[in-house]
Amino acid sequence: MRDFFRHPLTLRIISVAIVFGAWEYAGRIPISPAFPTFLQTMSALWGMLADGSMAKVYPATFQPLFIGLIISSILGVGCGIFMGLNEGAEWFGAPVFIVLQSAPLAALIPLLTFAYGIGLTSKIMTVCIMAMPVIVLNAFNAIRHTPKSLIEMGESYLGSRRQVILKIILPSASPVIYAGLRLGAAMGFIGAVLAELLITPTGIGDLITYNQSIAEYDKMYAAIFSIMVFAVIFIEILEYSEYKFFRPDKRVKQ
Amino acid sequence: MSSNTGSNSNSAAEVAVSVENVTKIYPGGVEALNNMTLDFPKGELTSLLGPSGCGKTTLLKIIAGLLPATSGAVKVNGKPVTGPGRERAFVFQDFALMPWATVIRNVAFGLELQGVAKSARMAIAEKQIADVGLKGFENRFPHELSGGMRQRVGLARALAVDAEVLLMDEPFSAVDEQTRRKFQEDLLGVVQNQQKTFLFVTHSIEEAVYVSQSIALLLPRPSRVSEIIRPDIRRDISPDAIRRDPVYLDTVERIWKGLRTYVE
Numbered sequence: 461m462r463d464f465f466r467h468p469l470t471l472r473i474i475s476v477a478i479v480f481g482a483w484e485y486a487g488r489i490p491i492s493p494a495f496p497t498f499l500q501t502m503s504a505l506w507g508m509l510a511d512g513s514m515a516k517v518y519p520a521t522f523q524p525l526f527i528g529l530i531i532s533s534i535l536g537v538g539c540g541i542f543m544g545l546n547e548g549a550e551w552f553g554a555p556v557f558i559v560l561q562s563a564p565l566a567a568l569i570p571l572l573t574f575a576y577g578i579g580l581t582s583k584i585m586t587v588c589i590m591a592m593p594v595i596v597l598n599a600f601n602a603i604r605h606t607p608k609s610l611i612e613m614g615e616s617y618l619g620s621r622r623q624v625i626l627k628i629i630l631p632s633a634s635p636v637i638y639a640g641l642r643l644g645a646a647m648g649f650i651g652a653v654l655a656e657l658l659i660t661p662t663g664i665g666d667l668i669t670y671n672q673s674i675a676e677y678d679k680m681y682a683a684i685f686s687i688m689v690f691a692v693i694f695i696e697i698l699e700y701s702e703y704k705f706f707r708p709d710k711r712v713k714q
Numbered sequence: 715m716s717s718n719t720g721s722n723s724n725s726a727a728e729v730a731v732s733v734e735n736v737t738k739i740y741p742g743g744v745e746a747l748n749n750m751t752l753d754f755p756k757g758e759l760t761s762l763l764g765p766s767g768c769g770k771t772t773l774l775k776i777i778a779g780l781l782p783a784t785s786g787a788v789k790v791n792g793k794p795v796t797g798p799g800r801e802r803a804f805v806f807q808d809f810a811l812m813p814w815a816t817v818i819r820n821v822a823f824g825l826e827l828q829g830v831a832k833s834a835r836m837a838i839a840e841k842q843i844a845d846v847g848l849k850g851f852e853n854r855f856p857h858e859l860s861g862g863m864r865q866r867v868g869l870a871r872a873l874a875v876d877a878e879v880l881l882m883d884e885p886f887s888a889v890d891e892q893t894r895r896k897f898q899e900d901l902l903g904v905v906q907n908q909q910k911t912f913l914f915v916t917h918s919i920e921e922a923v924y925v926s927q928s929i930a931l932l933l934p935r936p937s938r939v940s941e942i943i944r945p946d947i948r949r950d951i952s953p954d955a956i957r958r959d960p961v962y963l964d965t966v967e968r969i970w971k972g973l974r975t976y977v978e
Contacts, residue, residue, distance in 0.1 A: 610810055623827055
């Protein structure tokens with residue numbers, strides 16, 4: 461019985477239940493007429509799933525989101541690794557990404573619209589500028605913090621530079637690179653919605669703005685809830701793929 | 715200044731590693747080694763013993779080819795060292811095991827880097843794992859092992875590449891006292907069974923006297939070899955008897971007398 465209460469899954473379910481319970485309670489007080497209860501939101505979500513209005517809008521959101529995330533992941537991890545391995549690239553690249561990470565990126569969106577119009581390009585760019593800095597900086601730090609003795613070990617056993625990078629530095633860095641990817645993916649989801657709210661209302665952003673404007677708050681929250689669910693699922697898949705492909709040791713209990 | 719003033723340093727038959735006038739100045743001007751000359755006889759275990767700051771680990775890393783010397787030369791079997799080489803294998807103080815790799819992959823890693831085929835290197839690794847007493851742990855990960863077992867993996871990895879010279883950098887300093895004693899006993903067996911040269915860095919006087927055929931006593935500021943000591947302990951007595959042997963105890967005492975003024 462004690463084991464049951466300490467099981468990670470039980471704890472997760474309890475944590476989620478507390479949040480949803482508090483939501484339901486706050487909605488019933490009510491704290492604002494614009495704040496629906498959890499159950500109202502879920503029934504609106506069910507309705508939108510059933511009538512197909514949700515399925516209809518998601519492709520429009522996922523297109524810039526996934527293109528943006530793929531570009532940010534490949535380019536971001538690549539840049540970060542390069543900066544971590546090469547001091548010149550670090551001096552050149554690190555300041556840019558540190559500034560980008562702390563800049564209020566939403567303020568840059570009008571500039572992107574001005575440069576790239578209101579189409580797909582601007583939205584992909586929004587996802588990228590949100591997701592890239594944290595991916596790059598994590599990858600860079602991960603590479604930099606490879607334990608020195610592991611690199612010496614590789615060198616003393618006659619590993620070539622290439623072998624040391626592929627067999628030691630990258631696997632050693634992969635947990636922190638993946639942490640960056642997960643944070644970057646979360647930022648990317650925010651970026652995709654932000655782009656739809658600020659550039660042109662399409663996809664899930666359209667669903668949020670439209671339902672807000674006609675005061676269908678349960679549907680608006682259902683739309684926000686759905687994108688959060690997708691973000692969580694996506695991040696879980698990333699985590700699973702890390703354990704599967706890079707760090708089999710993490711699956712074994714410490 | 716740095717010469718072989720030891721009692722019988724010329725009794726060594728053949729030299730495996732020779733260090734000639736090596737000086738190491740780190741960037742920033744810290745002088746770790748000053749014109750050091752030292753020979754390591756073949757087939758024996760030689761300890762580098764000294765207080766912290768005497769440059770013993772620096773010297774070992776220069777011999778390993780992991781650090782360049784500022785001046786001077788290191789020769790292994792007469793050939794000058796320019797980098798790491800196949801005839802040398804390193805055992806690390808912090809084990810340097812890859813946490814994402816199983817015991818067997820860690821042990822076979824030196825062979826993997828050399829491009830040995832998988833089945834061949836797994837067979838060698840399996841044997842080495844059994845030899846260090848870790849049979850049954852082949853597919854465990856390092857974090858599942860105790861500190862002592864991890865260093866056995868580190869030793870097995872060094873033995874797997876079949877190098878002539880084993881460089882051990884304070885290999886037992888990160889394991890607990892009881893495990894260390896067991897290790898020291900086991901090491902005597904390894905030295906006897908393997909026709910290899912061992913260079914062993916330690917700051918423990920007892921450990922150095924217990925495991926070594928000869929001890930190079932290093933002193934700091936300026937870093938130099940003060941003495942070569944060959945503890946004449948009979949090796950045919952039991953491991954426990956060595957620790958009670960008068961020669962062992964006297965040698966420990968003699969080294970401590972020489973070192974105490976350098977320990978602040």
